[in-house]
Amino acid sequence: MSIIEVGRICVKTRGREAGKKCVIVDIIDENYVLVTGPKDVNGVKRRRVNILHIEPTDKKININKGASDEDVKRAIQEAGLTDYMKETIKPRISVI
Known part of the structure; x- marks a missing residue:
């Protein structure tokens, strides 16, 4: 099982x-992966993202590859995660 x-x-x-x-x-x-919020849920546009710029959570929804917004x-x-998706998390700042 892959986390990504x-x-x-x-x-x-x-990023912003x-x-x-x-x-x-x-x-x-x-x-790279293709991600979406969708934009009308939490403001994240559908875009290509480097996997080093995302942090996976323990939650997963059932969608098909290439699913529309x-x-x-x-x-x-359906999963009851609308409020969870709207929450903003303060990202950890890593100094390189």
Whole structure:
């Protein structure tokens, strides 16, 4: 079982959306994944993200690979995670 998988809920750790939760929609290659919030749920746009810029959580929803934002939103509501997705987490700052 891979921790980076379609349907896994993650927290973005870098960028303007840092601290917001997103859902992995597709795995592009070994370095990048496609994520979405969806935007009307918590403000995270569908975009390609480096896997080093997300932190997986223990939560997962059941969606198909390449699911639309509407499918993701429906799966979040069915799992009862709408309020969880709207919460913002203060990201840890790592000094390199």
